[in-house]
Amino acid sequence: MEKFTRNQRVAAITKTLIENPNKIINLNKFTNVFNAAKSTISEDLVVIKDTLNKLDIGRIDTISGAAGGIKYVCNISKEDSRKFAEKLCIILKNRDRIIPGNFLYVTDIVFDPQIIHTAGKILASAFITKDIDYVITVETKGIPLAYEVARMLGVQLVLARRETKITEGSTLSINYVSGSSGRIQNMSLSKKSLNRNSNCIFIDDFMKAGGTAMGIIDLLKEFESQLIGIGVLIDNLETPRKLIHDYVSIVDFKGVDENGESLLFPSKLFK
Amino acid sequence: MEKFTRNQRVAAITKTLIENPNKIINLNKFTNVFNAAKSTISEDLVVIKDTLNKLDIGRIDTISGAAGGIKYVCNISKEDSRKFAEKLCIILKNRDRIIPGNFLYVTDIVFDPQIIHTAGKILASAFITKDIDYVITVETKGIPLAYEVARMLGVQLVLARRETKITEGSTLSINYVSGSSGRIQNMSLSKKSLNRNSNCIFIDDFMKAGGTAMGIIDLLKEFESQLIGIGVLIDNLETPRKLIHDYVSIVDFKGVDENGESLLFPSKLFK
Numbered sequence: 252m253e254k255f256t257r258n259q260r261v262a263a264i265t266k267t268l269i270e271n272p273n274k275i276i277n278l279n280k281f282t283n284v285f286n287a288a289k290s291t292i293s294e295d296l297v298v299i300k301d302t303l304n305k306l307d308i309g310r311i312d313t314i315s316g317a318a319g320g321i322k323y324v325c326n327i328s329k330e331d332s333r334k335f336a337e338k339l340c341i342i343l344k345n346r347d348r349i350i351p352g353n354f355l356y357v358t359d360i361v362f363d364p365q366i367i368h369t370a371g372k373i374l375a376s377a378f379i380t381k382d383i384d385y386v387i388t389v390e391t392k393g394i395p396l397a398y399e400v401a402r403m404l405g406v407q408l409v410l411a412r413r414e415t416k417i418t419e420g421s422t423l424s425i426n427y428v429s430g431s432s433g434r435i436q437n438m439s440l441s442k443k444s445l446n447r448n449s450n451c452i453f454i455d456d457f458m459k460a461g462g463t464a465m466g467i468i469d470l471l472k473e474f475e476s477q478l479i480g481i482g483v484l485i486d487n488l489e490t491p492r493k494l495i496h497d498y499v500s501i502v503d504f505k506g507v508d509e510n511g512e513s514l515l516f517p518s519k520l521f522k
Numbered sequence: 523m524e525k526f527t528r529n530q531r532v533a534a535i536t537k538t539l540i541e542n543p544n545k546i547i548n549l550n551k552f553t554n555v556f557n558a559a560k561s562t563i564s565e566d567l568v569v570i571k572d573t574l575n576k577l578d579i580g581r582i583d584t585i586s587g588a589a590g591g592i593k594y595v596c597n598i599s600k601e602d603s604r605k606f607a608e609k610l611c612i613i614l615k616n617r618d619r620i621i622p623g624n625f626l627y628v629t630d631i632v633f634d635p636q637i638i639h640t641a642g643k644i645l646a647s648a649f650i651t652k653d654i655d656y657v658i659t660v661e662t663k664g665i666p667l668a669y670e671v672a673r674m675l676g677v678q679l680v681l682a683r684r685e686t687k688i689t690e691g692s693t694l695s696i697n698y699v700s701g702s703s704g705r706i707q708n709m710s711l712s713k714k715s716l717n718r719n720s721n722c723i724f725i726d727d728f729m730k731a732g733g734t735a736m737g738i739i740d741l742l743k744e745f746e747s748q749l750i751g752i753g754v755l756i757d758n759l760e761t762p763r764k765l766i767h768d769y770v771s772i773v774d775f776k777g778v779d780e781n782g783e784s785l786l787f788p789s790k791l792f793k
Contacts, residue, residue, distance in 0.1 A: 253576060255573070255576070256569075257529060258528060258529060258532050258569040258573075259569060259572060259573040259576070261529050261532050261533050261536075262532050262533070262536045262569055262570045262573040262574075263573050263577055263579075265532075265533045265536040265537055265540075266536055266540050266574075266579065269536075269537050269540045269541060270540060270639070271636070274636070284577075298527075298529040298530060298533060299533045301530060302526070302529075302530040302533040302534050303533075303537075305524060305526070305530070306534055306555075308534075308537065347714075350688075350689070350690075350691040351688075351691075352688060354688060354689050355689075356689070356690070356691050356712075356714060357689075358681070358689070358690060358712055358714070358715060359678065359714065359715065362669070362672075362678065362679040362680065362681055363678055363679070364669060364672050364673035364676075364677075364678075364679065365542070365545070365673075365676075367669075368541070368673065390661065390662050391661050391662060391665070391681070391683070392689075394662070394665045394666065394669075395665065395666070395669045395679070398633070398635060398638075398665075398666045398669060401633075401635050402635035402636075402639065405635075405636075406635075407630065407633065407634055407635075408633040408634070408635065408666070409633065410629070410633055410662070412662070417621075417622075417623060417625060418621070418625050418626075418627070418628075418629070418663075419621075419627070419629060420621040420622075420627050441627075441629055443618075443627060443629070443630065444629060444630065
């Protein structure tokens with residue numbers, strides 16, 4: 252069996268941990284791969300722990316017991332988060348993004364893996380202390396962000412659909428009122444997709460009046476489950492009276508001013 | 523400024539590289555953070571390179587020139603890929619997954635970050651040698667997988683929509699014939715979403731007759747762009763005559779037999 256130096260083990264263990272956020276990994280996995288004693292691996296882990304702490308880029312938790320092991324818990328420093336939000340505001344302020352109806356074109360942003368990876372880390376860090384079973388989103392543009400948050404939290408992503416599909420099996424469907432347009436809308440969830448009595452967070456790209464979030468709360472009630480947090484990439488503060496008050500956002504959008512400039516600011520999360 | 527040991531630098535550099543697949547990172551980033559000479563960082567990188575090579579879990583490429591640096595290129599060994607495909611077949615064979623019409627319920631799979639992360643790594647590794655500008659998918663269930671592949675390849679994800687939306691700006695829309703149902707369907711893409719003359723790969727959850735892939739080829743032609751590869755999670759071999767012949771899949775689905783058992787096999791990619 253090949254021998255590995257401490258440096259090499261540290262590199263390989265770091266890779267495994269970072270690729271499996273919030274997932275408990277048994278130390279035996281590493282003692283087997285590296286043909287090393289548990290005490291040796293524990294010393295390797297001290298190096299990784301210290302490095303993450305020193306740079307404020309996450310932490311390694313030790314879970315004791317038979318099903319125990321270690322896990323990587325993501326984090327991003329307040330300073331890096333704020334810098335990211337400021338950079339995102341600059342990108343979003345580009346005048347070419349204003350489309351008829353004073354909408355902001357964000358499709359490229361919500362499907363840009365580099366941006367969404369960091370945004371996902373920021374939102375996951377905001378909910379990391381909570382006991383979460385699922386991340387839920389509604390199609391379509393919030394899916395990559397919700398996926399990243401679910402990945403960082405080590406939980407399953409659940410998708411509410413706008414229409415029922417034959418490939419979903421039995422579904423549970425609700426009507427809700429869109430807070431901004433006042434129109435009745437529909438969303439549905441496969442009966443197989445969620446266990447009863449689950450704690451969920453809702454992640455989406457945009458928050459307007461919060462009608463969709465209210466719909467998600469109603470939908471989850473049908474599964475005897477609770478919404479315990481909401482996170483969005485962009486909070487549209489132009490829409491007055493919000494139906495929902497308790498949520499986390501990365502960027503605040505306050506509409507387009509008389510000079511045709513988008514008013515965008517890092518959210519209060521970074522104050 | 524704080525001092526870092528080689529072990530600590532190796533841990534931190536590994537984390538940065540793994541979090542930014544296929545993205546060139548200038549060595550100055552590391553010399554600044556660690557207050558270390560370029561030669562020191564280069565020695566750290568040798569450790570990481572050797573480790574990835576030894577374990578066959580990717581590689582570090584050096585790019586010379588003014589815009590040069592290093593980048594992590596993902597890979598997964600043939601053995602690990604095959605094991606993953608075998609495990610996925612077992613999960614998919616669960617009889618509860620067969621829903622009316624002999625469809626396979628896969629919604630939980632395509633939104634499971636742990637499964638999709640590995641599946642994305644397998645498909646990205648299959649296309650890593652090609653010069654790719656965009657990953658394209660069509661809503662909805664292929665989005666997480668396409669996102670992971672785009673992330674691993676370090677490129678933008680582009681989403682074709684089933685309906686045009688006001689938040690997409692000007693769109694280009696085509697009709698295509700679904701290969702399995704024979705019905706006319708529509709898909710559209712925002713004019714802003716793609717540069718002319720781009721190389722794209724199409725990633726989706728399921729491949730049936732290939733009508734959607736044919737539609738994507740037509741849609742890309744409207745953008746003077748080319749489809750240079752196709753990758754799917756599950757290839758439905760039940761549908762006879764395929765419109766598309768050149769693609770990569772992870773699992774083959776051959777329908778449900780007379781005993782009500784799903785016929786599922788690792789694809790020829792792992793032979």
